[in-house]
Amino acid sequence: MGRGDGSGRIVSPPGADDTDTGILHVDMDAFYAAVEVLDDPSLRGLPLIIGAPDGRSVVSSASYEARRFGVRAAMPVGQALRLCPHAKIVPPNFPRYQEISANVMEIFESITPLVEPLSIDEAFLDVRGVRRLWGSPGEIAQLIRRRVQSEVGITCSVGVASTKHVAKMASTLSKPDGLLIIPGAATQRFLDTRPVRAMWGVGPKAAEALESRGIRTIADVRLTAPDVLERAVGAASAVRLQALARGEDAREVETTRVEKSIGHEETFDHDVDDREFLRSELLRLADRVATRLRRAGWEAGAVAIKVRFADFTTVTRSQTLSEPTSVGQRMGEHAQGLLEHVHRRDPVRLIGVRAERLRESGGVSALWDDDAEWRRIEGALDDARARFGARMITRARHVGTGEGRGAPQHPRAHGLD
Template identity: 80%
Template sequence: MGRGDGSGRVVSPDDADDTGAGILHVDMDAFYASVAVLDDPSLRGLPLIIGGRDGRSVVSSASYEARRYGVRAAMPVGQAIRLCPAARVVPPDFPRYQDVSRHVMTIFESFTPLVEPLSIDEAFLDVRGARRLWGSPGRIARLIRARVIDEVGITCSVGAAATKHVAKMASTLAKPDGLLIVSEAHTRRFLEPLPVRAMWGVGPKAAETLESRGIRTIADIRATPVSALERAVGAALAARLHDLAEGRDPRAVETTRVEKSVGHEETFEHDITDPAVLRSELLRLADRVAARLRRAGWEAGGVAIKVRFSDFTTLSRSQTLAEPTSVGQRLGEVAQRLFEAIERRDPVRLIGVRAERLGAAGGGLALWDDDAHWRRVEGALDDAHARFGSSMITRARHVGAGDGRGSARHPRDHGVE
């Protein structure tokens, strides 16, 4: 299996059989770093770290040159610089990434209307209906790669296969700047030697559990009785792994995606030890989450928090709500209770609030609305924000708190996951 630094890259020859490989997974190569080079060509070929220049920041992305030194996303920038002292640190420019992403997605949509963005820099395309207009899947993949480099100026890698799962695995193997085609007839042969960690959706814990039982490759999964897989990872995941190992994946390319969660998190300039400050911050973040829910017409059926301590240990806690809501006060109160239930009281580096289990607003209103008061208050705040801007009006408890929130380095907004 290829690694994140581009070693172990596998690509298809020009005459590769693409029969039945009508699902493409297109992934931009080191997207943030590539955009930095696009805007400043003098950076080409240099090891790049995308992140804040202070020691408190984490790596958002890194060029392949930096990855070969062991630099990885989510690593502290200070640690990354120690691994690669010659690296150039470039601050992230998220509005610019959004602009480039829109250009790339427009190219995808010129080949097929069946485009499913997974994130800012990757998407699935169903090109099975585009053969008469553009040719075979392999030809379409090559045309897409050529247009992205010609029109946008960055490279992408493409996996072509009969299913989404195999297409995504193929694009990973092809990185950077490659195309790997897996015909439908060769799907099982392609999968057999790959490690279980390569499977899309198999996390580190599940992989460790499987490997501890001698299940190291996809061929091993196929050879293991489903009952044994169930004892290792549970019935639901066992059935899914068994199907994927056999090359079965019924998931279609979805052209409209419903947000699964909405969240905000913030990294502090200085570690915070005061519980009152942290509780206030949770409420502030919950207000921001709730405002986004209301703008989108959603309500949350669950709340989750994320807490990262000074030693980078990260904990998550979540709770299902009795009734869906888009009220920040309610989301914040649940987030505060989740935080209070965490026994550890070390200094906190990062804290976040996430709304989960989203559904359309008004879909489950109770006969008695316990949040009616706060709903009116927050509705009035929405109106005020629309007129005067969100930075002009906030809760009184957040004014002049002096807790370091305003000096957080780069708050990150998270939408689709």
């Protein structure tokens, strides 16, 4: 399969057969780096690392020139610079990326109303109903690539297939700046030769579990006895993977998506071993998450924390709530309780809080509201922040902690997933 650095790229020839297709997966090429080059053409051709300039931050993205040295997203910047010492570090500009993303999505929506954004830089499109307007799926894919290049100034790669799973695999193989079409009749032949790691949703751990049992290709997944597959990845995943290995994927392009989680996390300038400070940080992060929940009209049915230690080992803990909530105090208390179940006491590099199992506010209420007083207080705080600014209103316990005791200099807010 194609790699993150663009090697192993496979593309379709002009006029390739697109019979029995209609699902497109469009993915921008090294999106953050491409936007930086768009705004500063002198960066073109250079190995770029998008990230904070301090060595403790992580790589948000990298140009293909840097990827060829082994630089990858989520890698510590210090490690990336050891792999590619001559790389240029460019601080991320997320508002600009959002702006360019909106321009790209407008192009998609001008072609078909059936657009499902997966992230800031990729989306599924169902073009089966707009053939009379724009041509065959392969022709529409070419049109999209031309328009993104001419109207926005960056490149994208497109996979065209009969299902979402195969379309996404195809776009990955065609990167960068490519188009790969898998006609319906060729789906099984295309899948069978691909490695299990190419399957959408198969992460490193699942891949290792499969490969340790000699299940190395998608054909192996398809032909393996169900009970063997179940022992490797569990019953539910085994059923799903074998269906995908047969080319079966009934998922439609969803034009409206329910947010799965909202979270915030912080990377500290210095590793922190002060447990009380970590507890305070969890409460502060829970307040920020809760504010966003209330603003979006959601409640959380579960709370999760993430703790990354100085050696980059990361652990997560989660807990289902007895009643959904958007109250920061209650979420913070649960997050602090989860921290007590993390028994390692060595220094912490990053900590985060995430609201999960979201539902719309105003659902079935409990007979007795234990959060009524905190709900009133936090509602008043929302009003105050709206008047005076979010940074002006905080808990008294957080005053004076923003620039010391290992507090983060470069906070990272993770958005709706």
